[in-house]
Amino acid sequence: MMNKTVLITGSTSGIGLALAKQFAKEGYQIMFHGLESNGNEIAKAIGEKYEVKVAFSKANLLKSDAVEDLVAETINSFGKLHILVNNAGIQYVSPIEDFPNSKYEDIIAINMNAAFYASKAAWKQMKSQKFGRIINISSVHGLRASEFKSAYVAAKHGVIGMTKVLALEGAPFNITCNAICPGYVKTPLVEGQIKDQAKAHHMTEVEVIEKVMLKKQAVKQFVPVDTIADMALLLAKETSSTITGTSFALDGGWSAQ
Template identity: 55%
Template sequence: MPEKTVLITGSTSGIGLTIARAFAREGYNLIFNGLEPDGEQIAAAVARDHGIDHVFDAANMLNPQDLRTMIRRAEERFGTIDVLINNAGIQHVSPVETFPEEKWDAIIGINLTAAFHLTKAIWPAMKQQQFGRIINIASAHGLVASEYKSAYVAAKHGLIGFTKTVALEGAPHGITANAICPGYVKTPLVEKQIADQARTHQIPEQEVVEKVILTKQAIKDFIPAESIAALCLFLASDGAATLTGAALPIDGGWLAQ
């Protein structure tokens, strides 16, 4: 396989780290990103384990200049970025009438607006090389809604709409754009949701998992992060050259209802 490079936001923890490990196993150069204090060490360990080249960038998803600088530095280092995976995300659970406005702004900024800035910054090089894969980690909540998640649902619906637009604009230039829509994956973000929902509903956390979190999934189990990573690898491959503009559920049958 020719040497290729992937940039994954939020890739030093959770789903993003699992995706990074999958691409490392396939020999991709990696641009890691994350705000974990030991993010640089996490990235170096993955690179060392798989013998790949990498850089780590702690760009803040809420700072557009940080994002543009991350793309520029990555292109200076590797020449081209073949795959962009917009994975970084945050969540907050609250009724709309008490939803903190600063949380709304942060969720829209990190989950949606950052994907726009990164796509815009990477677009000229992908267009020039007539190849690019943009993969946006959306959510089942990009296709359906749940109570108390107004900002997250709005951001993920917006991300899917953005994905479709980018797919249309990229089609003449060998650039595909797709969104992956997972159900619940047991990440630190979801574990926090479980705790938040327990407080909101005033029930034990295990009851939240059974009666709130997984109630809409036909398969009553968390989605493996490895399954999301495998789908990312397929979308990045030549075999997915004509798959674009899709919102692909991997949700345990949630959306079959």
């Protein structure tokens, strides 16, 4: 495993940052990516803490050439690219008749198209080194639907379909592709949604968590980010070569119903 390189999109906050910390703890070199103004400092601090090489990019995932450049920069900086985690995502909630076209296009672009462009750009390198692990952070909404999330649900379902195809194409070259499908995770993004939902529904924040967010989960708890990181680390291993084309629901039993 030593000196293996991982590129994690959206890794300066939320789920992506938790993933980056765990990969660094295990000795992986990391290409960080995000839009935070202090992203470079975040990456540097983690690199110093765990004594691993890091780099940082603010690539605009709305643009295919920027995604391609991000992968190329990773390979140029580290010499290799072993694991690609397509994690970056955005959300917008609205009834379909009011859903802005621009929001729909951005959600499809970042949540699904960027995963395609990054995987495509990484493919040649992964084939040449006869090793690749592509991990797509989908969502329980890649398996189930909820009202007012037409763009997000469409994108996350699309990612799961793409995951299956890349698994089939990658099998002869020791390239695996899997999707992780979390339920609600208490990230800064979700904490903001809790406050917004409380205002919209005239509920307390506790009521929003119980009656809105975790209503469909059998286990009434937010999914810990470390659970997602542990699954990603498993999928990244050399010994996980036969785990491919699969979607792992880490959703407190939501999709069991």
